[in-house]
Amino acid sequence: MALRPPALRAGHLRLLPVAVALVVAAAGLLGAQAQAAEEDSDPLGYVIDPAALDDPATVADGAELFRVGCVSCHGPGGVGSPRGPGLTGAGAASAHFYLTTGRMPHTGASDEQAIRKPPAHSPEEIEALVAYVASLGEGQAIPHVDLAEGNLQEGGDLFRGECAACHSATGAGGALSFGQNAPSLDEATPVQVYEAMLVGPGQMPVFSPTAFTEEELNSIVLYVETLQNLGDPGGFSLGRVGPIPEGFVAVVVGTGGLMLVVFLIGRRRTGEAEPASQPVRPADTVGAGR
Ligand code: HEC
Ligand code: HEC
Structure with missing residues (x-):
């Protein structure tokens, strides 16, 4: 009876690497799945549905967003101003490119290069803004x-x-x-x-x-x-086979490696520590009883 607490504790410690391995593996798999789902739903990077751009309600939403965030540079109705070009012939492709690459709204001076940054608008807002800019005149459609x-x-x-x-x-x-x-x-x-x-x-x-x-x-x-x-920025790329197989390899290699470590630690304990641990036990039990 008195020997149980230390024995249990040693058992728990031995299970710790396994628990860590399982958590790491589960996190890796979940991450890979989330990434795959994201890529699968929009592999070409449309972000919006180009077919939905004719909806008058969407165009109206876009007009409102344009009034708030774009008129200061592009003028009312996109006629242009000293701070930004006219957009009457820009078209859906241009608006889609500039908004999905985060170039618009422009954050620098008007003669500064517009740079790529995370988009300032949600996909719904981008859809509305693209619909509005496309409604201003003839222009290229989203390809x-x-x-x-x-x-x-x-x-x-x-x-x-x-x-x-x-x-x-x-x-x-x-x-x-x-x-x-x-x-x-x-x-x-x-x-x-x-x-x-x-x-x-x-x-x-x-x-x-x-x-x-x-x-x-x-x-x-x-x-x-x-x-x-x-x-590839470096490292072992697995031939870019995709996130699911890559996640799978992480699970197999990661879990396998950790199991091996667990195995080695376990062996050393039974091989060398067994005789030495006998005299330690009473002291341990005294410690636990305090
Ligand atoms: C601070 C001023 C500023 C704001 C705000 C701004 N723009 Fe611009 N925009 C510019 C300038 C300057 C350019 C030209 C730069 C370039 O082409 O690289 C430009 C270019 C564009 C173009 C490309 C025009 C073409 O001829 O193809 C589009 C489309 C556009 N803007 C849309 C928008 C939309 C939509 C918004 C609101 C979300 C917006 N911009 C907000 C300054 C601005
Ligand atoms: C005369 C030089 C020049 C040539 C030739 C050129 N580009 Fe560009 N490209 C640019 C510049 C400058 C920009 C950045 C535009 C800006 O300021 O917004 C750009 C931007 C781009 C972008 C946007 C990148 C991003 O992440 O936002 C793509 C994609 C691109 N170019 C592809 C091409 C392709 C494909 C070709 C050949 C068919 C090509 N370019 C030819 C100068 C050039």
Whole structure:
């Protein structure tokens, strides 16, 4: 009876690494699943439903948001002002690009480059604002990206010929004149890459479907996506097989490794500590009884 508390405590301690392993494994799996769910629901990065832009109620919501957050620079009805260009011909693609990349609302001086940052608006608000800007006049629609239509080899040739001069051959970006820079293409979603070519933000030229066919545009987007996957920041990438298998490997390797440690610790205890622990026990029991 008196021996039970220390024995139990040793048992608990031995279980601790197992508990830690299980918690770590569960957290890894949950994280991987959450990430996968997020990517699966919007793999091309639309954020909004382009088909919903004609709804008059959405346009009205957008008008209200525009009045609050955009009129100060773009003028009432988007006619333009000294602080921002007119938006009457901007179109849905431009508004979608500028809002989903967080470039708008602009936070610098009007002659400063608009930079990518986390979007200031929720997907619903972006949908409404895009609907409103699109309602101001004729402009490019949000493109329908189809990576299956793209050809990687063709995309690579076009990218090296048309984009690498500014964005570098790896898409890492580079400096331009007047303190501006061509940003890294690491974060752009497929839709944003396509839209950038249609819109030509800042100093970037417009590559409309007159310069490239739809298939060529899809090829370039496919190539940029491939560059992003090649541009792993380091570490063991598992060949970018995706979050679910990666999570699974983490579980197997992590749990397996910790089990091995537990096994080794357990062995050492029974091998060496057994005789030594006998005389310690009474002292332990006295301690526990205090
Ligand atoms: C502080 C001033 C400022 C505010 C606020 C602002 N913008 Fe802009 N916006 C600019 C400037 C300057 C540019 C041009 C910069 C560039 O093209 O890189 C611009 C460019 C744009 C463009 C691209 C125009 C084109 O010709 O394709 C769109 C679309 C746009 N803004 C939408 C918005 C929306 C929507 C809001 C409100 C959420 C907003 N902006 C808020 C200053 C502003
Ligand atoms: C003359 C230089 C130049 C060329 C050529 C060029 N770009 Fe750009 N690109 C820029 C600049 C500058 C910006 C940033 C625009 C701004 O200030 O908002 C940009 C922005 C982008 C973005 C947005 C990145 C982000 O994360 O927000 C994408 C995507 C992009 N370019 C793709 C391309 C592709 C694809 C090509 C080739 C078809 C290309 N660019 C050719 C200069 C260039």
